[in-house]
Amino acid sequence: xxxxxxxxxxxxxxxxxxxxxxxxxxxxxxxxxxxxxxxxxxxxxxxxxxxxxxxxxxxxxxxxxxxxxxxxxxxxxxxxxxxxxxxxxxxxxxxxxxxxxxxxxxxxxxxxxxxxxxxxxxxxxxxxxxxxxxxxxxxxxxxxxxxxxxxxxxxxxxxxxxxxxxxxxxxxxxxxxxxxxxxxxxxxxxxxxxxxxxxxxxxxxxxxxxxxxxxxxxxxxxxxxxxxxxxxxxxxxxxxxxxxxxxxxxxxxxxxxxxxxxxxxxxxxxxxxxxxxxxxxxxxxxxxxxxxxxxxxxxxxxxxxxxxxxxxxxxxxxxxxxxxxxxxxxxxxxxxxxxxxxxxxxxxxxxxxxxxxxxxxxxxxxxxxxxxxxxxxxxxxxxxxxxxxxxxxxxxxxxxxxxxxxxxxxxxxxxxxxxxxxxxxxxxxxxxxxxxxxxxxxxxxxxxxxxxxxxxxxxxxxxxxxxxxxxxxx
Numbered sequence: 001x002x003x004x005x006x007x008x009x010x011x012x013x014x015x016x017x018x019x020x021x022x023x024x025x026x027x028x029x030x031x032x033x034x035x036x037x038x039x040x041x042x043x044x045x046x047x048x049x050x051x052x053x054x055x056x057x058x059x060x061x062x063x064x065x066x067x068x069x070x071x072x073x074x075x076x077x078x079x080x081x082x083x084x085x086x087x088x089x090x091x092x093x094x095x096x097x098x099x100x101x102x103x104x105x106x107x108x109x110x111x112x113x114x115x116x117x118x119x120x121x122x123x124x125x126x127x128x129x130x131x132x133x134x135x136x137x138x139x140x141x142x143x144x145x146x147x148x149x150x151x152x153x154x155x156x157x158x159x160x161x162x163x164x165x166x167x168x169x170x171x172x173x174x175x176x177x178x179x180x181x182x183x184x185x186x187x188x189x190x191x192x193x194x195x196x197x198x199x200x201x202x203x204x205x206x207x208x209x210x211x212x213x214x215x216x217x218x219x220x221x222x223x224x225x226x227x228x229x230x231x232x233x234x235x236x237x238x239x240x241x242x243x244x245x246x247x248x249x250x251x252x253x254x255x256x257x258x259x260x261x262x263x264x265x266x267x268x269x270x271x272x273x274x275x276x277x278x279x280x281x282x283x284x285x286x287x288x289x290x291x292x293x294x295x296x297x298x299x300x301x302x303x304x305x306x307x308x309x310x311x312x313x314x315x316x317x318x319x320x321x322x323x324x325x326x327x328x329x330x331x332x333x334x335x336x337x338x339x340x341x342x343x344x345x346x347x348x349x350x351x352x353x354x355x356x357x358x359x360x361x362x363x364x365x366x367x368x369x370x371x372x373x374x375x376x377x378x379x380x381x382x383x384x385x386x387x388x389x390x391x392x393x394x395x396x397x398x399x400x401x402x403x404x405x406x407x408x409x410x411x412x413x414x415x416x417x418x419x420x421x422x423x424x425x426x427x428x429x430x431x432x433x434x435x436x437x438x439x440x441x442x443x444x445x446x447x448x449x450x451x452x453x454x455x456x457x458x459x460x461x462x463x464x465x466x467x468x469x470x471x472x473x474x
Contacts, residue, residue: 213438332375
């Protein structure tokens, strides 16, 4: 049964951040405020925003925010919400009009990501306490592969939000994506001190620990925080556990520890009635391909097969570029003919975006083609596609963090070793070891490469890996 406005008097009412909203309903504002909290806390109940237009169908902000949510979750509805928002602009406040302009560039017929980013800069310049619009703009920057612009956005509003929850997690993530780990750790700790349930600050701190090979610290910290994850979205819940599993894997813990996380905390999420399957699959596949590049294929074949059965269905394609690439690997590695169909679908899909974005996404297609060949065991073809100067960081446009892209670096090492480019492999692995000398897996990989080249220092690399492995979780 649809709700009705709690009052018929149209007036302006403040949201939780003090922005004026033109509405006849206090319940409409309450739904908007609830949505803000869900977005910032990565909550499971983001659909609460759909209640706001029910309480006041004429509220422009309610309809704008509902349009943005519906564009991803209920595509058949977003245009009606956007039209309703536009119809109410005449009586809307300046804040509501600014939000409408920014969102309409993201989801409307005139979708333009560059214009949307410009509109968000303008919006946040005038309304710097709007952390939900900041989060929306940062997500846009993430998919554009522009952490530099994302950092600029958060720095623009930080002076107005220095004591606010959630702002420091948003700052920390951009700093770590730009390699500024010391600053990222300080920001994440500050966010965590303000609100211990700020999942983005927790997540950013784990990123720092993981990058710096502080695996035991990362796992203990995340496991301590895990009781606060029960109400978060499927993505955030499984992604946080994905980080824990990758720490175990990079620290070369027994594979049973990694698979325990996969089975009980990632895959099991699908048993929840309110789970978002696509959000689970991206972390499930992201972990399985990582296990695969570590040479532990035998123990995960059945799990890969389960996922290939899912991704043989074309209805599962097109949710995320990263997810499609990971699914492509799974299908190809199991010799599924549907892998080729998925690759063709990805190639055709880039023509649905602007000409400017098409050029950027051509690089994503190259990565997809290489991963397809890698999955099929065609290592030479994968090498020819990627070229001799491959750098995974150049592929951020697929919507992946540095940590998520690392698996493609591991694919690269595997390709080099399999085609006999041992010297090149050693060069690349040693480059990574110089940055992350505390990672046992990298030393084990170096031992393998040295041994293949007949070098005497292979035993030294093996001893280093063994010592680090013992120290990681002692």
